[in-house]
Amino acid sequence: MRVTNAPASRKRRTRMIRAAKGFRMRRSKPYRYASDALDHGRQYAYRDRKTKKRNFRALWQVRINAAARAAGLTYSRFMEGLKAARVGLDRKVLADLAARDSAAFGELVRVAQDALKTKTAKA
Numbered sequence: 001m002r003v004t005n006a007p008a009s010r011k012r013r014t015r016m017i018r019a020a021k022g023f024r025m026r027r028s029k030p031y032r033y034a035s036d037a038l039d040h041g042r043q044y045a046y047r048d049r050k051t052k053k054r055n056f057r058a059l060w061q062v063r064i065n066a067a068a069r070a071a072g073l074t075y076s077r078f079m080e081g082l083k084a085a086r087v088g089l090d091r092k093v094l095a096d097l098a099a100r101d102s103a104a105f106g107e108l109v110r111v112a113q114d115a116l117k118t119k120t121a122k123a
Contacts, residue, residue, distance in 0.1 A: 060095035067098030071109040081112025084119045 013031045020027060020034035027037040065075035073081070082089070087108065089097075097105045 057091060060091040063095040063098050064091060067102070067105055068109060071106060073109055073113065077116065078109065078112050081114075081116040081119075082108065085111050085115035087111060 016031060016035050016038060017028070019038055022028070023034065023037050026033045028034060061075065064078065068075055068078040082094075089108075094105075094108070097108065
């Protein structure tokens, strides 16, 4: 007698079809096409979870640079000054401060400038 493992196969295929819900046309109905569509979609999702982190870091850098230049300092000098002053804020928080709270960001710029002056005085 031939054993087909039918219940498990059916469950696997049903799970794949359910996961393809919302896909258009034949990408959501036949198992073969739904499987291909899901495989590609999951590859893109995996890749873009990493790309998203890159994109956000670049956005934060642009926002910090714009605010720092408005205060008379470049991005690299601002970050160097914060590092010298041992300010432990990450770029996400700095970008948020630059966009929402200009007074707090101005204070950070002052702290960075003071740290840069003491750093050059030591050298």
